[in-house]
Amino acid sequence: MDRAELEQQLEELHPASFAWALGCCGRDRQLAEDVLQETYLKIFQGKAQFAGRSTLKTWLFSVIRRTAARQRRFRWLREIPLLITSEPESAERCLIQSERASALLRALGRLARRQREIVELVFYHDLTIEQAAGVIGVSIGTARVHYQRAKQRLREELHDR
Amino acid sequence: MTDDDLRQRFSELRAEEMRRVPSFTIPRPQPRARWKLQLAAAALLVLIMMIGLVLRPRRQTTFSPADHATARSIAAWHAPTDALLKTPGSEILSSMPAIPDLDLPTEGVTP
Numbered sequence: 001m002d003r004a005e006l007e008q009q010l011e012e013l014h015p016a017s018f019a020w021a022l023g024c025c026g027r028d029r030q031l032a033e034d035v036l037q038e039t040y041l042k043i044f045q046g047k048a049q050f051a052g053r054s055t056l057k058t059w060l061f062s063v064i065r066r067t068a069a070r071q072r073r074f075r076w077l078r079e080i081p082l083l084i085t086s087e088p089e090s091a092e093r094c095l096i097q098s099e100r101a102s103a104l105l106r107a108l109g110r111l112a113r114r115q116r117e118i119v120e121l122v123f124y125h126d127l128t129i130e131q132a133a134g135v136i137g138v139s140i141g142t143a144r145v146h147y148q149r150a151k152q153r154l155r156e157e158l159h160d161r
Numbered sequence: 162m163t164d165d166d167l168r169q170r171f172s173e174l175r176a177e178e179m180r181r182v183p184s185f186t187i188p189r190p191q192p193r194a195r196w197k198l199q200l201a202a203a204a205l206l207v208l209i210m211m212i213g214l215v216l217r218p219r220r221q222t223t224f225s226p227a228d229h230a231t232a233r234s235i236a237a238w239h240a241p242t243d244a245l246l247k248t249p250g251s252e253i254l255s256s257m258p259a260i261p262d263l264d265l266p267t268e269g270v271t272p
Contacts, residue, residue: 019182123171
């Protein structure tokens, strides 16, 4: 795949990639944009290369996930000079107006990370459980367990809301 | 709540979030190149400072005859109480006693 073709495909996937980056960054819009830019940079510098073992979307999502995890690990270093002890509600955080969507976000926030990732990949991004397992890097069996537990928790949290 | 209900909830969330997607831009790796350039400039500056420190002209220290005389007098000075440190028999400590040659009989001695 040459650079022009890769650029075109990344542009087509850009909205979905941004949405997945939002999910990986706790809906922090600024952080999600940074993660996405770093991901694209990795790809165009050849640090992340698509080997064709999965779909481009699945591969791209796994790169975004790893990049976001790396950002999270080093985030505390950037916060030390500012003496930020707790994360404030940032104005950059994605503004969700609908009460139903807000309730869903709150319910998602109470799930374990892998459960949240699986359920987002399946319901939000329309991936199969097998593809979601590939993005997260777990076996299909593990992914199924996380998927079932996540759905159960979401049903309990969203009951009558 | 069925899977379809959940899917509906997620599609509402997606519709809200997709209203404000940033434009697609390909990042240029300039900041990293600039960062490397700044690091190289700082390293060069440190190197120049170290070379300057090594090659700087050193001051020559000169002593007058009076300074030499003072140094000699300090070296020759002994405390008045040095004599008290000499105790009787102290020469034993500073000399090695010689063992005399003895002509001992060796015949008829059984081990």
